[in-house]
Amino acid sequence: xxxxxxxxxxxxxxTFERRAQRAVxxxxxxxxxxxxxxxxxxxxxRVRLSEGFSAPALRxxxxxxxxxxxxxxxxxxxxxxxxxxxxxxxxxLAYASNGDIYLANADGTAAVPVVHDDGVSFFVxxxxxxxxxxxxxxxxxxxxxxxxxxxxxxxxxxxxxxxxSDSATxxxxxxxxxxxxxxxxxxxxxxxxxxxxxxxxxxxxxxxIxxxxxxxWFLGSTDSSxxxxxxGCSPTGGRFxxxxxxxxxxxxxxxxxxxxxxxxxxxxxSRRFSFTRPDAACQDPPxxxxxxxxxANLSGSRVVSDPSLTxxxxxxxxxxxxxxxxxxxFGGYGWxxxxxxxxxxxxxxxxxxxVNDRRISALAWTADxxxxxxxxxxxxxxxxxxFAVQTTDGSVRSIDLPVGxxxxxxxxxxxxLPVPTLAIAGPSASPPASVTPxxxxxxxxxxxxxxxxxxxxxxxxxxxxxxxxxxxxxxLVETACPESAGPVVFAPQGGGYAASLGDGTVAVVGxxxxxNVVFTTQPSTAxxxxxxxxxxxxxxxxWxxxxxxxxxxxxxxxxxxxLVVSRDGTSQQRLPxxxxxxxxxxxxxxKGQNGDLLIGAPDGSALHSIGNFPMPASWAPxxxxxxxxxxxxxxxxxxxxxxxxxxxxxxHGGAGNATWSPDGGSIAVIQDSRLWVLRLADxxxxxxxxxxxxxxxxxxxxxxxxxxxAAVLGxxxxxATVIIDRDDLTVTLIGGDEGIESISxxxxxxxxxxxxxxxxxxxxxxxxxxxxxRHTIWNPEDSVSGRMTWVP
Amino acid sequence: MxxxxxxxxxxxxxxxxxxxxxDRARHGDHDAFEILVDGRLTATFRTAxxxxxNEADARDATQDIFLRAWRNLPxxxxxDRFGAWFxxxxxxxxxxxxxxxxxxxxxxxxxxxxxxxxxxxxxxxxRHDDRTADLDFLDRALGRVALxxxxxxxxxxxxxxxxxxIGERLGVPAxxxxxxxxxxxxxxxxxxxxxxx
Numbered sequence: 001x002x003x004x005x006x007x008x009x010x011x012x013x014x015t016f017e018r019r020a021q022r023a024v025x026x027x028x029x030x031x032x033x034x035x036x037x038x039x040x041x042x043x044x045x046r047v048r049l050s051e052g053f054s055a056p057a058l059r060x061x062x063x064x065x066x067x068x069x070x071x072x073x074x075x076x077x078x079x080x081x082x083x084x085x086x087x088x089x090x091x092x093l094a095y096a097s098n099g100d101i102y103l104a105n106a107d108g109t110a111a112v113p114v115v116h117d118d119g120v121s122f123f124v125x126x127x128x129x130x131x132x133x134x135x136x137x138x139x140x141x142x143x144x145x146x147x148x149x150x151x152x153x154x155x156x157x158x159x160x161x162x163x164x165s166d167s168a169t170x171x172x173x174x175x176x177x178x179x180x181x182x183x184x185x186x187x188x189x190x191x192x193x194x195x196x197x198x199x200x201x202x203x204x205x206x207x208x209i210x211x212x213x214x215x216x217w218f219l220g221s222t223d224s225s226x227x228x229x230x231x232g233c234s235p236t237g238g239r240f241x242x243x244x245x246x247x248x249x250x251x252x253x254x255x256x257x258x259x260x261x262x263x264x265x266x267x268x269x270s271r272r273f274s275f276t277r278p279d280a281a282c283q284d285p286p287x288x289x290x291x292x293x294x295x296a297n298l299s300g301s302r303v304v305s306d307p308s309l310t311x312x313x314x315x316x317x318x319x320x321x322x323x324x325x326x327x328x329x330f331g332g333y334g335w336x337x338x339x340x341x342x343x344x345x346x347x348x349x350x351x352x353x354x355v356n357d358r359r360i361s362a363l364a365w366t367a368d369x370x371x372x373x374x375x376x377x378x379x380x381x382x383x384x385x386x387f388a389v390q391t392t393d394g395s396v397r398s399i400d401l402p403v404g405x406x407x408x409x410x411x412x413x414x415x416x417l418p419v420p421t422l423a424i425a426g427p428s429a430s431p432p433a434s435v436t437p438x439x440x441x442x443x444x445x446x447x448x449x450x451x452x453x454x455x456x457x458x459x460x461x462x463x464x465x466x467x468x469x470x471x472x473x474x475x476l477v478e479t480a481c482p483e484s485a486g487p488v489v490f491a492p493q494g495g496g497y498a499a500s501l502g503d504g505t506v507a508v509v510g511x512x513x514x515x516n517v518v519f520t521t522q523p524s525t526a527x528x529x530x531x532x533x534x535x536x537x538x539x540x541x542x543w544x545x546x547x548x549x550x551x552x553x554x555x556x557x558x559x560x561x562x563l564v565v566s567r568d569g570t571s572q573q574r575l576p577x578x579x580x581x582x583x584x585x586x587x588x589x590x591k592g593q594n595g596d597l598l599i600g601a602p603d604g605s606a607l608h609s610i611g612n613f614p615m616p617a618s619w620a621p622x623x624x625x626x627x628x629x630x631x632x633x634x635x636x637x638x639x640x641x642x643x644x645x646x647x648x649x650x651x652h653g654g655a656g657n658a659t660w661s662p663d664g665g666s667i668a669v670i671q672d673s674r675l676w677v678l679r680l681a682d683x684x685x686x687x688x689x690x691x692x693x694x695x696x697x698x699x700x701x702x703x704x705x706x707x708x709x710a711a712v713l714g715x716x717x718x719x720a721t722v723i724i725d726r727d728d729l730t731v732t733l734i735g736g737d738e739g740i741e742s743i744s745x746x747x748x749x750x751x752x753x754x755x756x757x758x759x760x761x762x763x764x765x766x767x768x769x770x771x772x773x774r775h776t777i778w779n780p781e782d783s784v785s786g787r788m789t790w791v792p
Numbered sequence: 793m794x795x796x797x798x799x800x801x802x803x804x805x806x807x808x809x810x811x812x813x814x815d816r817a818r819h820g821d822h823d824a825f826e827i828l829v830d831g832r833l834t835a836t837f838r839t840a841x842x843x844x845x846n847e848a849d850a851r852d853a854t855q856d857i858f859l860r861a862w863r864n865l866p867x868x869x870x871x872d873r874f875g876a877w878f879x880x881x882x883x884x885x886x887x888x889x890x891x892x893x894x895x896x897x898x899x900x901x902x903x904x905x906x907x908x909x910x911x912x913x914x915x916x917x918x919r920h921d922d923r924t925a926d927l928d929f930l931d932r933a934l935g936r937v938a939l940x941x942x943x944x945x946x947x948x949x950x951x952x953x954x955x956x957x958i959g960e961r962l963g964v965p966a967x968x969x970x971x972x973x974x975x976x977x978x979x980x981x982x983x984x985x986x987x988x989x
Contacts, residue, residue, distance in 0.1 A: 009949060012980070015930040016950035019845055020838040029833055032855055036829075036862040037822050 091367060091411035092147070094124045094134050097402050099673060099694050101136055103147060106410075108386075108400035114150055118687070119674035120654040121694060124407040125160075128167035131411045133187060135161045135170070139654035139672040141632055142172055144187050154653065155189035157631070160207030164215060171218070173207050180205040182218065182243075197248045199241075206238075210264035210273070211245070217296060218243040219264030219273060221256060240264070240275055242298065251298060254278075263312055267320045271296055272342060274304070274314030274323050291325045293342050304344040309336075313361060316342075318369045322391070326360040326374070335360040337374055339391060350394045351387075364410060373399065373410060438690060438722070438731045444772035449751045454791040456744070456753055456764065456777075457497070459488040466791060467764065467778045489535040490789035493747070498535050498544055506535065506546060508567055511791075519569025521546055534578070540585035542567055543602055547578050564588070564604035573604030580616055582623030583662070587639060589616050589626070599639055610641030618660040618667070627658040627667055634658040634669045634678070647678055648685060663706040666726060670697045675711065677726060688729050699740065703769060705749040712740045721754060723771045734771035744788035745769070753788050764788070814871040817862070825862055828874075833858075836882060842950045843886045843943050845935055857885045879961045886943055929984070936983035941976035948973055 093104040095111075099121030104111035115122050115136060125135030125142065136143040142156040155161075156172040163170055164184075169192055174183035176194060182205075184192040199205060199222055209220035223238045238256035240263075243249070254277045263276040273296065278289040291314040294301040305311035309327040316323055322339045337351035337360050350372070353360060362375040371388045386399040386408060401408065450469035457466045467473075490497040496510045507518045534547040548561045562575045576598075579590040585602050592598045592609060600607035616626035617634075627636045632653015637644040647667070648655055654672030661667065669676040669685075673694035678685045696714035703710070709724040721735040721743075735754065744753045754765045754774075767774035810831075816824035836857055840850035860881050868877050934942055947958045955969045962969065 011926060011930055012945060013949045015927050015934060016842045016946055018927055019931065019934075020842040020950065022841060022847055024834050024837045025847070025851060028837065028851060028854060029829065032829055032833065032858045033822075033826055035855055035859050036825060 091127075091131060093399070093401070093408060093410055094127070094147075095401055095408035096121075096123050096406040099406075101145070104401070111402070114147070115145065115152055117652045117654075118694065119650065119671035119676075120652045121673045122652075124409045126163060127409055127411045128163045128187075129165055130167040132167065134409070134411075135163070137161075138652060139632060139656070141653050142170075143652075144170075144189075152652075153188065154632075155185060155187070156183065158207070160209075162208050162211050164211060165213040171209065171211055173205070182209070195243075195245060195248050197243045198250045209243075210266055212266045212270040212273070212296065213268060214270035216245055216270065217266075218245055219253075219266070219275065221263075222250075240277075242296075253294065253298065253301075263314070265315050265323075267316050267342070268318060269320055274316065274325075274342075275301075276312040276314065277301070277303075291323065291340075293323065293344075302344055304340045304342065304347070305338070306347070311338075313363050315363045315365060315372075317365050318367060322369075324363045324365065324372045326363060328359075337363065337372065337389060339372070350389045350391065351396060366410070375408075438733050441723075441732050441734055441767075441771035441774070444768060446775040447751055447766050447768045447773035449746060449766065452748060452750070453746060456766075457490050457789045457791050458755065458764070458787075459490075469777075472777070489537060490787065491537050491541045492539060492789075493541065493792065495541050498537070500535060500546075504548060506544070506565070506569070508544075508569070517568050519565070521548070521563050521565060521569075521572060536578075538581045538585050538588075538602055539583050540602075542585065543581070545579050562590075564602075566603070571603055575604050575607075579604065580619070582619040582626075582639075583621045584623045586623045587619075589619075591615055597641075610639070613637065613641065613644075617658045620660050621662055621664045627660055629655045629658060634667065636667070647683070648676070657700070659700055659702060661702045661706040661726070662704055665706060668700050668702065668709055670700055672696075675700065675709075675724070677709075677724075677729065686729060688724055688731060690731060699743050701743045701745065703745045703749045703752075704747050707749065708769060710743045710745070710752055712743070723752070723769075732771045734767060734774055735765070742787055744790065746790045753790075755788055810874060811871040814865070814868070814874040818865045818868060818871065825865075829858055832878065839882055839946065839951060840886055842946045843939070845931070853885050857882055860885060876960050883943055883947070883961050886939070933980055933983040937976065937979045941972075941979045944969075944972055944976045945980065 091106055093106065093108060093111075095102050095104065100113045101115035101122045101124060102111045102113050117138075120138045122136050122138040122143075125137050127134050132146070132148075134145045134147060136145050136152065137159045140157055140159065141154050142158060142161045143152050143154050145152050155170065156174075158173040161170045161172045167187075169184050169186055172183050172185060174181045174194065176196065179196065180199060180203075182195040182197060184195065186192060197205060197218075203222050206221040206223060209218045211218055219240070219242055221238055221240050239252045240254040240256055241250045241252055253275065256278055264273050265275075266273045272293055274291055274293050276289050277292050288310050289312055290303045290307055291305040291311045292301040292303050293314075304314075304323060305325055305327060309329060311325050311327040314323045314325040317339075321341065323342055324337065324339045327336045327338060328334055335351075335353045335358065336349050338347055338349045340347040351360060351374070353376075359377040360374050361377065362373075364373045365371075366373065366388065370392065371390050373386060373388045375384050375386050377384050384405050386401050386405070387396050388399060389396045453469060455466045455468040455470075459465075488497050488499045496508065498506055498508050501507050501518065505518060505520045534545075536545040537543070538545075544565045544567065546563045546565055562578055564573045564575060564579060565571065575590050576593045577591040579588045581588050581602055588600050588602050588604060588607075590598050590600075590604075590607065592607075595612055596609040597611065597613040597615065598607040599610050614628045614630055617628050619626045620636075623639060625636050625638050627634060627647075629635070632655055633646045633648045633650055634655045635644060635646050648669055648671075650671060654674075655669055656672065657670040659668045659670075665680055667678045667680065669678060673696055675688040675697045676685050677688065690713070698712040698714065700709055700711045702708075707726055709726065711722055711724065713720045713722060720733055721740050723732045723734055724730070725732075740754050740756050742755045744755075745751070746753070750769055752767050752769060752771075754767070756763050756765070763776055764778040765774055766777050810828070813824045813827055817828060833854070837850055837854045840853040840857070841847065844850050844853060857878075861878055864881075868874065934945070937945075944958065944962075947953045947961065953961070955973075958973075959969045
């Protein structure tokens with residue numbers, strides 16, 4: 001093409017002005033004022049300290065009683081199935097609240113907790129079509145719950161299991177040969193067969209998928225795009241496909257202009273299905289979309305929703321005569337719930353929220369087809385509630401479920417069978433009051449590290465910045481900051497830093513801020529710009545790990561390039577993946593192309609396989625062993641692959657990370673919603689007690705003397721920062737309501753630095769090791785990022 | 793006729809009035825905050841729209857910007873610095889507005905819709921179409937560049953801020969802004985090359 005050879009300032013200005021040529025939405029002012037009027041202003045964190053840490057949930061003892069009662073109640077109920085006739089709300093309800101699974105009667109009453117683990121947060125999956133079992137998901141694992149016995153069995157990794165129509169098998173996500181596969185398993189977790197869908201190169205399958213009742217087909221969304229740096233994304237994008245459940249042959253039904261949720265629904269006779277087709281020309285989600293009905297043999301689809309609205313979530317009624325779906329005006333405001341005949345006639349709106357912005361989703365027909373249950377998410381209140389609308393008169397009733405509902409599913413009751421009821425009501429929904437064991441730090445003068453440390457170095461958006469304790473001012477040491485420059489990565493012990501200068505070039509900068517070497521890494525594959533580097537230093541500062549992205553012709557970063565480079569750039573060793581060094585710098589681990597773990601010398605040479613292990617979550621300080629997580633537990637193994645052992649044996653898995661203490665005596669294990677400390681001398685595994693409730697742990701960091709752990713606690717929008725004593729596991733709250741991005745102990749273990757970036761300005765705080773004397777030393781009023789490094 | 797001194801005095805008076813409102817809002821006076829919202833809502837929404845490119849994201853970002861401002865006002869130490877402080881919130885919020893998305897924009901480009909070499913000279917109407925097509929083309933390319941680069945270009949070409957003012961919002965020296973603008977412009981040109989394929 002010959003047009004548009006250059007871009008002028010005037011054209012850029014005109015483009016921006018055209019973009020912004022839209023009137024302010026009439027209700028935006030009201031929404032802004034309503035949001036701010038109901039939001040609390042921040043107060044100084046020291047004030048919040050007095051409020052203590054609390055999180056709503058269940059006391060273990062209370063839960064134990066409740067589970068026992070539930071066991072009796074549910075078992076009794078299911079053996080003495082009730083005699084009430086089927087009605088609109090038939091079938092037991094399963095729902096998750098505060099990470100526990102509850103069963104409740106059809107109308108939401110008599111709820112009892114049936115699955116609980118302090119360390120794991122559970123979500124409801126789906127009832128089997130015969131209503132006899134329920135899938136439950138947690139911590140990247142799928143479980144099957146038998147509500148008659150309350151036996152909970154782990155059957156697979158991953159999430160999004162789908163039942164076959166005969167309730168005998170499940171389809172679950174799997175991986176084989178580097179590709180996504182569909183594993184068909186029994187309800188006990190036994191393998192039936194493995195289906196390899198013909199998805200194409202670098203294509204993944206999104207879950208859940210929809211299995212046709214006759215077992216012949218799956219419907220699902222695939223994703224073959226990958227974002228690469230600032231070149232945007234591959235234009236190949238996603239597809240909605242039909243997969244042959246026997247051969248794996250895949251046929252495209254619709255392109256997905258954006259990553260739409262998997263949204264296929266089969267008619268009860270398997271002859272047709274509904275799906276959501278997004279506007280193919282859409283560039284920015286949310287995109288306009290229609291609900292369409294297609295024959296199983298793909299002979300041609302028909303739009304059944306109003307084309308002027310954005311519709312999705314089509315679900316067939318039990319008798320196959322209606323499809324329910326939700327719609328919104330373009331842009332995601334104002335929701336309706338409608339039903340329509342599969343041929344597109346008789347479209348009726350049953351629920352109209354076009355004025356109050358309560359989002360309608362998760363549509364499900366009741367077993368007799370007389371009503372549709374749906375969830376409403378009120379964005380302004382952040383709450384999810386469940387309602388049912390009668391298809392005959394549009395009357396809406398609320399289902400009595402607790403505030404804080406996270407997921408729910410109604411038991412399927414095949415026609416003609418009696419409706420089960422829970423015979424024994426559960427305990428009070430209100431947990432007893434409890435005294436939090438979390439303490440506040442002692443009063444102390446502001447932490448003063450100036451006598452021992454020069455300052456703290458950070459990456460301040462393409463610039464190396466050192467906050468000087470003596471002058472109480474930052475010193476900015478700018479890099480060249482070219483296009484494709486990556487973040488500044490400081491060497492250990494304050495020994496300068498490294499920065500990517502783009503296209504394969506790395507600068508290593510001394511402590512004085514001057515470049516002392518600039519080198520170019522040697523490309524191994526096709527020529528072309530190498531962008532988006534990731535740099536990391538070995539613990540002794542002698543080696544750099546350099547990972548480059550080489551965008552392919554579509555812009556996707558499908559072949560990252562990894563090297564180990566000496567500090568002066570003279571030695572360069574190519575690796576199959578990103579390496580991890582042992583703390584003493586004596587060994588290097590990297591994942592091989594066949595999935596084996598390779599161990600070698602710190603310069604990347606002499607690599608040899610020690611077997612099929614994950615990458616080390618953490619090395620022992622002397623490099624003789626490493627810890628890793630697998631199948632929900634933490635394990636340790638010798639560096640040569642021998643003496644592998646499980647060190648946690650969690651009932652419901654959930655181990656996500658493990659961090660070895662610097663003295664080698666302990667390992668901190670992060671479970672789904674709990675932190676444990678393992679003492680290696682005697683194998684004692686102790687949980688950190690936060691009082692009632694669960695919390696997710698992030699950025700768990702040992703102090704250099706191994707006496708303490710620092711961590712950030714979730715969940716949600718009320719994070720807290722704590723220091724935990726390794727010996728007595730007492731927890732000291734040192735801050736709350738801030739987004740701590742990184743934690744750094746001073747190497748002498750006397751001080752701790754906390755960097756926060758959210759809301760909205762970057763701040764670095766410093767405190768004594770026990771959490772006392774915290775104060776802000778630097779508010780750079782810009783995005784600071786990366787690790788903090790103490791400068792001697 | 794308004795003189796430069798008049799302009800300075802008027803701006804000073806506005807700042808003083810705004811500082812009083814900010815001071816009240818800092819102490820929880822929502823009525824005062826409402827007046828601040830009225831004074832900045834349109835400009836904020838349009839800036840977010842220019843950067844993010846679609847109304848839904850701009851609307852979400854605008855709400856988030858004012859919510860962040862309200863929540864963090866007690867931490868603003870100098871009320872007369874509200875403008876710069878608020879500007880940084882706008883920039884930071886827009887820069888992170890689409891961070892949570894699972895995937896970035898995917899688009900298909902209809903190259904066939906564009907004229908090729910040897911096409912006839914454009915009529916006045918065609919020139920108008922060319923202008924529209926150029927803006928469409930550039931708009932798509934803008935959608936390809938990194939959000940940080942797009943933000944920088946918007947601050948310079950849409951808000952018409954000086955390098956010093958942009959530097960104040962980003963917290964970096966003006967010379968750094970200059971090099972980043974150069975870099976952002978190159979990114980845009982490379983995005984245009986991708987659009988041409």
